[in-house]
Amino acid sequence: xxxxxxxxxxxxxxxxxxxxxxxxxxxxxxxxxxxxxxxxxxxxxxxxxxxxxxxxxxxxxxxxxxxxxxxxxxxxxxxxxxxxxxxxxxxxxxxxxxxxxxxxxxxxxxxxxxxxxxxxxxxxxxxxxxxxxxxxxxxxxxxxxxxxxxxxxxxxxxxxxxxxxxxxxxxxxxxxxxxxxxxxxxxxxxxxxxxxxxxxxxxxxxxxxxxxxxxxxxxxxxxxxxxxxxxxxxxxxxxxxxxxxxxxxxxxxxxxxxxxxxxxxxxxxxxxxxxxxxxxxxxxxxxxxxxxxxxxxxxxxxxxxxxxxxxxxxxxxxxxxxxxxxxxxxxxxxxxxxxxx
Amino acid sequence: xxxxxxxxxxxxxxxxxxxxxxxxxxxxxxxxxxxxxxxxxxxxxxxxxxxxxxxxxxxxxxxxxxxxxxxxxxxxxxxxxxxxxxxxxxxxxxxxxxxxxxxxxxxxxxxxxxxxxxxxxxxxxxxxxxxxxxxxxxxxxxxxxxxxxxxxxxxxxxxxxxxxxxxxxxxxxxxxxxxxxxxxxxxxxxxxxxxxxxxxxxxxxxxxxxxxxxxxxxxxxxxxxxxxxxxxxxxxxxxxxxxxxxxxxxxxxxxxxxxxxxxxxxxxxxxxxxxxxxxxxxxxxxxx
Numbered sequence: 169x170x171x172x173x174x175x176x177x178x179x180x181x182x183x184x185x186x187x188x189x190x191x192x193x194x195x196x197x198x199x200x201x202x203x204x205x206x207x208x209x210x211x212x213x214x215x216x217x218x219x220x221x222x223x224x225x226x227x228x229x230x231x232x233x234x235x236x237x238x239x240x241x242x243x244x245x246x247x248x249x250x251x252x253x254x255x256x257x258x259x260x261x262x263x264x265x266x267x268x269x270x271x272x273x274x275x276x277x278x279x280x281x282x283x284x285x286x287x288x289x290x291x292x293x294x295x296x297x298x299x300x301x302x303x304x305x306x307x308x309x310x311x312x313x314x315x316x317x318x319x320x321x322x323x324x325x326x327x328x329x330x331x332x333x334x335x336x337x338x339x340x341x342x343x344x345x346x347x348x349x350x351x352x353x354x355x356x357x358x359x360x361x362x363x364x365x366x367x368x369x370x371x372x373x374x375x376x377x378x379x380x381x382x383x384x385x386x387x388x389x390x391x392x393x394x395x396x397x398x399x400x401x402x403x404x405x406x407x408x409x410x411x412x413x414x415x416x417x418x419x420x421x422x423x424x425x426x427x428x429x430x431x432x433x434x435x436x437x438x439x440x441x442x443x444x445x446x447x448x449x450x451x452x453x454x455x456x457x458x459x460x461x462x463x464x465x466x467x468x469x470x471x472x473x474x475x476x477x478x479x480x481x482x483x484x485x486x487x488x489x490x491x492x493x494x495x496x497x498x499x500x501x502x503x504x505x506x507x508x509x
Numbered sequence: 510x511x512x513x514x515x516x517x518x519x520x521x522x523x524x525x526x527x528x529x530x531x532x533x534x535x536x537x538x539x540x541x542x543x544x545x546x547x548x549x550x551x552x553x554x555x556x557x558x559x560x561x562x563x564x565x566x567x568x569x570x571x572x573x574x575x576x577x578x579x580x581x582x583x584x585x586x587x588x589x590x591x592x593x594x595x596x597x598x599x600x601x602x603x604x605x606x607x608x609x610x611x612x613x614x615x616x617x618x619x620x621x622x623x624x625x626x627x628x629x630x631x632x633x634x635x636x637x638x639x640x641x642x643x644x645x646x647x648x649x650x651x652x653x654x655x656x657x658x659x660x661x662x663x664x665x666x667x668x669x670x671x672x673x674x675x676x677x678x679x680x681x682x683x684x685x686x687x688x689x690x691x692x693x694x695x696x697x698x699x700x701x702x703x704x705x706x707x708x709x710x711x712x713x714x715x716x717x718x719x720x721x722x723x724x725x726x727x728x729x730x731x732x733x734x735x736x737x738x739x740x741x742x743x744x745x746x747x748x749x750x751x752x753x754x755x756x757x758x759x760x761x762x763x764x765x766x767x768x769x770x771x772x773x774x775x776x777x778x779x780x781x782x783x784x785x786x787x788x789x790x791x792x793x794x795x796x797x
Contacts (some may be wrong), residue, residue, distance in 0.1 A: 234529050236572040236615070242615045243532045243572065279527045279765050293542045295549045387775055418769030421528070421762045423573050430552045430572040434528075437768070445770055448577075448599030452759055452773075452797055465794075466772060 170332040170343065171353035177213075181205050181258070183346050188292070189255035191225050193218050202257065209316060213259050213325065217486060221414030222264045222466055225257055226287045227271060229411075230435040233283070233421070237429040250286035256342060258294040261306040262317030263484035265295050269416025270482065273475045274417045292338045295319030298365060299326075304485030306374035306498065313480055315365035317461070326361045329353075374483075374498050381504040384473035391465060395503050400460035402493035407438035409487035409496070415467070415480045418444070439463050464500045512641045522599050523542055527724060527765050530570055530615035531558050534711055536590060541677045542670075544597045546606055547582065550616060551590045558616055561585055563626055563650040564756065564784045567618030568764050569593060571608075575601035580778065581619065582645040584652035594645040594677055620764040624728065624754060626657075633726045634662035638739055640712050640731030641670045644677045646756050646783070654687055662691070663672045667719065669697040669712040673705045683780050713738035721746060727753045740787065750787040757782050757790070757797050773797055 172180055184190045185205050194203035195212040199219050203209065220229075222266035224470065237244045260268075268288075295317035298305070300429055307314050320339035324331040330456035332350055334343040343350065381390065410416040423430050438446060440464050445453045453459050471480035481497055488496040527665045538548035552558050561567070561581050570576035577599075583592035606613070624630060635654060639647050654661045666686060670676050676696065687694045697708040697715045708715055712735050727748060729739055736755060743753055759771035759778045766780035774793045776782065790797070 238572070241611075241613065243615065245529060245532065245615070247529050274767055277766075281527070281765075281767060338572070363555075363733065389793075391774075419762070421576065421768070423575075425573050434768075437762075439769060446761045447758070458796065462796075466769075470772065470775045495652070497545065 169353050169355050169358065170350035172330050172332065172350050174325070174328045174330060176206075176349065177211070180330075180346065180349055181211065182207070184256050184258065184342070187254070187345060188246045189253065190258060190494040191222075191255065192258040202259075205258075211254065213296060216298060216300060216305075217261070217484065217489070219486075219490075220412055221267055221484065221486065222257060222260045223267060223271060223414050225255075226268065227275070227284055227417065230433055231283060232431055232433045234432050235426075236432065246496055248283070250282055251290045252286070254290045256290065256292045256294060257325075259296045260293055260317070261296060261298055261321065261484070262312045262314040263305075263482040264309075264414045264418065265293060266307070266310065266312045266482040267484070268293070270415040270471075270478065270480050271417055271469075273478065292321070292342050293319040294323060294339075294342070297322065297324045297361070298325075299361070301372060303373055303483065304488040305369075305372055305483065306377055306485060307483035308369050308372075308375045308485045309377045309379065310479055310481060314369065315362040322371050323356050324361050326357050329357070331358045333358075374485075374488075375392050377498065377501050378505050379468070379479070379501065381507070382468040382472070382479070382501070384469070386469035387465070387473045390469060390504060393504070393507065395460045395507060396457055399455055399495070399500060399503055400457040402495050403440070403456055403460050404493055405440050405442065405459065406490065406492060407440045408441055408490050410438040410463070411436060412434070412486040412490050414482055414484055414486075439466070464497060467497065468501070473488055513606050528617070528763065530568065533558050533616040535608055535610055535612050535615050538608070541594060541679070542675045545594055545675075545677050546597075547592050547594045547678075548605065548608075549590050549592050550614070553613075556589065556628070559619055561591070561619035562623035563653045564621070564623040564627055564646060565619035566621050566764075566779075566783060567593075567616050568620070568761075569595075569601075569605070570615040570617075570759035571601060571604050572615060574604045575599075576615075576762075578620065578764065580649070580756070582648045584649045584656060586653055586656035588723075594642065594648070596642045604634060613678050617787075618764065620779055622781065626650060626653055627631075630654075630726055631660050632662065634724055635664045636725045636727040636751055637664070637666045637668075638712065638716060638727060638729045638731070639666075639668045640675060640735040641675060643730035643732070644668055647728060648678060650728060651686065655686065655692070658689070658691075663725070664689075664692045664755035665695065665719075665721065665725070666692070667695045667697070667716055669699070669710075669715065672698050673698050673702050673710050673725060711735070711738075713742050722754065723747045723749075726751075729753055729755045750791060753787045754784060755787060755790065756784055759797065 190205040195210040200215040201218045232248045235246045255360045275281040298314040333337045334340045419434045421434045467480040511732045532548040539547040568579045579593045582594045757778045761771045762768040764779045768775035771778035
């Protein structure tokens with residue numbers, strides 16, 4: 169294990185950014201989100217949760233797939249170049265790293281999504297343990313240990329010291345590059361920090377949600393429950409929950425007409441929107457209840473049924489914080505937990 | 510687990526093309542009905558863009574206009590080209606109908622599963638039931654079976670549409686299918702019409718009149734209301750749900766089970782379908 173004092177972090181960022189693009193939490197107009205490091209960036213690793221998750225970096229909100237040029241009536245396709253330059257993401261929390269694992273199931277399953285796979289291949293993840301988990305957090309429910317997140321490198325901010333431990337070959341390679349910026353450290357402070365974090369997690373209000381009513385078997389059981397009608401009604405269909413979610417992966421593919429042809433791009437979409445399933449001849453989910461149900465059934469039943477029980481929720485709590493109607497996955501889980509009792 | 514998820518392996522040559530189409534040239538357009546045209550598509554240097562199996566689909570794209578999934582109506586036994594029968598009913602299809610032979614479009618595929626022509630359907634008597642444009646997906650199976658005639662038993666095709674002018678592939682039905690031994694074509698239109706001396710009435714009631722025995726596998730495609738009543742009729746005739754196949758159709762963008770639109774229950778229609786047996790359809794949430 170290594171350490172570096174907090175006041176030297178800018179030197180660390182500069183050293184990482186010397187050979188790679190470095191993405192990390194940056195404060196902009198009062199909001200903290202992952203952004204590219206520059207010397208003038210207002211880096212903010214004290215805010216626990218970025219507004220949007222880190223999924224943007226691997227699965228951008230909008231990205232070009234290919235260009236089509238039209239010349240003398242002939243079409244010519246030019247695929248977008250895949251990411252070839254290595255990069256580092258610093259400061260991802262345990263829930264968001266788990267979110268990557270969920271996205272991997274989607275984008276790296278056959279047929280592999282090349283754009284995503286290239287970024288996964290080129291990216292090194294430096295995660296950051298959560299010193300002060302918040303009341304909206306419930307990652308423990310989904311098997312995430314926010315005191316010891318996954319990642320190529322794991323870091324802990326204890327007081328004015330950042331502790332650094334490489335966990336994979338990629339992580340070791342990055343650590344080597346940083347040379348004498350990092351100094352050897354013992355693990356005592358980190359062990360104490362982990363205990364402190366675990367004690368906080370135990371006291372969080374949602375840490376003991378029961379998933380007993382969910383998982384693969386729920387795919388058949390919960391669809392027709394009368395609870396959906398009761399739960400969905402405050403939903404405004406704004407889609408905020410899907411945009412801040414680290415695991416929501418639904419996307420749209422669209423065209424943008426440029427001066428020289430057409431650019432085909434994909435962008436995040438939301439199953440909460442009424443036109444998500446609309447076809448020329450009809451729509452198979454015409455009510456918001458159906459769309460609301462689809463989102464939670466997918467995360468808590470369909471996805472686990474197709475992925476050996478892995479849920480498509482990581483308990484980051486962003487939807488809990490951001491929903492304008494105070495609707496969220498916790499309410500859904502709790503409602504089903506109470507049902508039949 | 511951390512090691513496995515960070516050191517993902519992939520084949521750089523393969524993956525990207527799942528979302529990137531090929532250029533296809535429309536080499537022929539046939540007007541089937543007032544709102545259906547059949548487009549013949551070939552690779553720029555001739556031949557097919559890719560191989561497919563009966564029931565599989567492809568994404569057809571007009572750059573700047575739109576992209577949508579269509580069933581490939583030609584049989585894989587056709588070695589020269591692929592065909593799509595497309596009904597004019599939205600922005601993209603309206604545009605496609607304005608194209609001429611020689612125009613280029615983009616196509617990617619094939620996507621989805623196929624009718625089990627080499628397994629469950631082999632050696633069976635087959636009963637095809639279609640309404641309107643839904644003949645398009647069945648035509649690829651029918652022609653596949655006719656081109657491998659020795660592998661299948663008696664073939665019955667029950668096909669109906671609103672009027673005689675709305676029957677798709679009428680020339681092929683009358684000049685080819687009807688003339689093949691062991692193939693019975695039963696056509697019907699909704700209302701009487703001058704010059705039509707064949708059956709008049711809806712497909713489900715005609716199906717009941719024809720009273721097939723259950724020694725056959727049925728393949729049923731059509732508008733939801735037709736499917737509902739035909740399925741009811743087949744059940745009354747004693748057909749088991751495991752004996753009846755259909756195709757589902759939901760909105761799709763990616764075609765590879767990732768964009769989320771065609772998700773229904775644990776299935777993605779683009780990848781796990783479009784072909785389902787009715788016992789499989791019954792197991793899905795009622796959301797199609």
